[in-house]
Amino acid sequence: MSEIFAACSCFGLLMAMGTYQLARAINKRVGKEVCNPLLFATLLCGAVLLGTGTEYDIFYENGGKILEFLLTPATICLAIPLYKQFKLLKKNAGAVLAGCVAGVAAHMAGCALMLFIFHMEAAEYISLLPKSITTAIGKGLSEELGGFPAITMATIMLTGLFGAVAAPPLLKLFRVTEPVSQGLAIGTSSHAAGTSRAVQLGEIQGAASSLAIVVTGLLTVVAAPVFARLV
Amino acid sequence: MKYLQQAVIIAAITFAAEIIKYFVPLPVPASIYGLILLFVLLKTGLLKLGQIEDVGGLLLELMPLLLVPASVSFLTVLDTIQGMLLPVLIMGFIGTTVVMIVTGSVSQWIIRRSGKEKGHE
Numbered sequence: 001m002s003e004i005f006a007a008c009s010c011f012g013l014l015m016a017m018g019t020y021q022l023a024r025a026i027n028k029r030v031g032k033e034v035c036n037p038l039l040f041a042t043l044l045c046g047a048v049l050l051g052t053g054t055e056y057d058i059f060y061e062n063g064g065k066i067l068e069f070l071l072t073p074a075t076i077c078l079a080i081p082l083y084k085q086f087k088l089l090k091k092n093a094g095a096v097l098a099g100c101v102a103g104v105a106a107h108m109a110g111c112a113l114m115l116f117i118f119h120m121e122a123a124e125y126i127s128l129l130p131k132s133i134t135t136a137i138g139k140g141l142s143e144e145l146g147g148f149p150a151i152t153m154a155t156i157m158l159t160g161l162f163g164a165v166a167a168p169p170l171l172k173l174f175r176v177t178e179p180v181s182q183g184l185a186i187g188t189s190s191h192a193a194g195t196s197r198a199v200q201l202g203e204i205q206g207a208a209s210s211l212a213i214v215v216t217g218l219l220t221v222v223a224a225p226v227f228a229r230l231v
Numbered sequence: 232m233k234y235l236q237q238a239v240i241i242a243a244i245t246f247a248a249e250i251i252k253y254f255v256p257l258p259v260p261a262s263i264y265g266l267i268l269l270f271v272l273l274k275t276g277l278l279k280l281g282q283i284e285d286v287g288g289l290l291l292e293l294m295p296l297l298l299v300p301a302s303v304s305f306l307t308v309l310d311t312i313q314g315m316l317l318p319v320l321i322m323g324f325i326g327t328t329v330v331m332i333v334t335g336s337v338s339q340w341i342i343r344r345s346g347k348e349k350g351h352e
Contacts, residue, residue: 016299038295042302049306056307064300071297073245074290076265081291083273083280092342099338106333110326114318124315128322132330135298140260150308151315153301158323163331170328176335178342185335189327192294212334214266221259 002054005062013063019044038193039161075137081210088204089211092180096208099181100215103188107132107220108227115230122231127151129224131159133217134191141221145228156191163190164197183208188216237286240278244269 005011023040027033049059060068082089089096108129115125126147130138135156142152167186176182179202186198187209195213199206248265255264272278290297305312312319 012300016303017296020296020299038298038302041296041299042305045299045303046306049303056304059303060300064303067297068300070290070293071301072248072260072262072265073241074294074297075262076244076248076269077241077283077287077290079266079269079273080280080284080287082266082270086274092338094345095338095341098341099334102337103330103334107326107330110322110329114322118318120315120318124318127315128318131322131326135301137260137262139301140262144260148308148311149301150304151312151319154305154308154312155319155322157302157305158319159327162323162327166328167331170331171335174332174335176332176339178339180342181335181339184338185331188334189331196295218263221263 001052002058005052005054006058009062011062012059013066015045015048015059016041016064016067036161036164036193039157042157071135075134078134078210078214081207082214085207085211088180088207092208095180096184096211096215099184100188100212100219103132103185104216104219104223108223111227112230123147124151125231126224126228128155129227130220131155132189132191133220134213135160137217137221138191141224145225157193160190160193163194167194167197168201179204180208183210184212187212191216234286237283240283241286241290244272 019041020037022044023035023037026035026040027037045059048054049056111125111128114120114128123146126145127142127149128151129145129147130141130152133141133156135153138152138156139149142149163186167190171177171182171185176185182201183198183205186194186205191213195206195209198209244265245261248261248268251264251268252259252261269278269283273280
C-alpha cells in the first residue's frame, strides 16, 4: 500500500484536504461543530499512515509540503484583520496590552515552574515556551530557539483545542463578562483555534481575539528568547 | 487576473520578509517580519486593502488546513514526547486556563476602571 502512495504525487495533499473537508461536511450535516476539522484531519491522516505502514516523509513530500509552504504567507496576512480592527485596538489599547502582557507573563512563569519541577532538558523546556501562540509563529520560534518543533506543535494543538472547547464555561466561571476581555482571554491563551470559538460568541469577541493572537505572538517572540536563557 | 496580481503581491512581501530574516540575526520567523511589513504598507496607504484582500482572505480562511501536515508530524515524535507527556498535558490544560483567566481579569479590570473614570467626567 505504501508503495502505491509513494508513487502518487498528490497523496498527501488529497489526504489532508479530503479529511479536512470531510470534517466540515459532517459539521454542516449535523448543524453544529461536532468535530474540529484540524483535529479530525490530523487524527485520520495519522491513522491511515500508521495503518498502512506509510512513512510520514511520503505524506509530506507527496503534497503535504505544498500546504505547509503556504503557512508563511497566510500568517503574514494576519496583518489584514489587524489593520481592519486597528480602531478597536487603539480605543482599548491599555486593556489589550496589559491583558496580553499579563497572560504572556503568566505563561512564561508557568514554563519556568515546570522547568524546576520536572528538571527538563533545555530543548524540552524551550519547546513549551511558544505554546500559546499561533502555530506558524510557534513552530518557527521553537526551531529558532533550539526546541523540538514537533513537541511545540503537539502542545499548541492541545492548547488550541482545549481553549476552543473550554473557554465559554471557564470565562463564565471566573466572571469575565466584558466582550473585549473575553476575546483577549481566548486569543492570548489559545490562538487561532480558540479564536474560531470566540467568533461564535460575538463580533467583538472575535475581533479582540484576532488582535490578541497578533499581540501575544509579538510579545512571545520578544519574551521567549529571554526565558530560553534560563537553561 | 486580479487573483494572480494579489498572489504576486503577497509572494513579494513573503520574499521581502525572508530577505529581512536572512540579514537580521534575531530568532524571529520570517512570518513576523512579513506581518509587520504588510501592516505598515497598509497603514501608510502604499498598499490598498483591495489589492490583497481576496487572496489574503482565502489564505486566512485556509489556515487550519495549512497546519494539517505539521500536525500529522506528531507521528514522528511519539517516541520523543513520551517522556514529556505530563508537562505537555499540564501546560495544555492548567497552563491554558491560568493564562485565559489572567488575561481576561486584568483587561476587564482596566476596561471597567476607565469606564468609571469617564462616568465621573
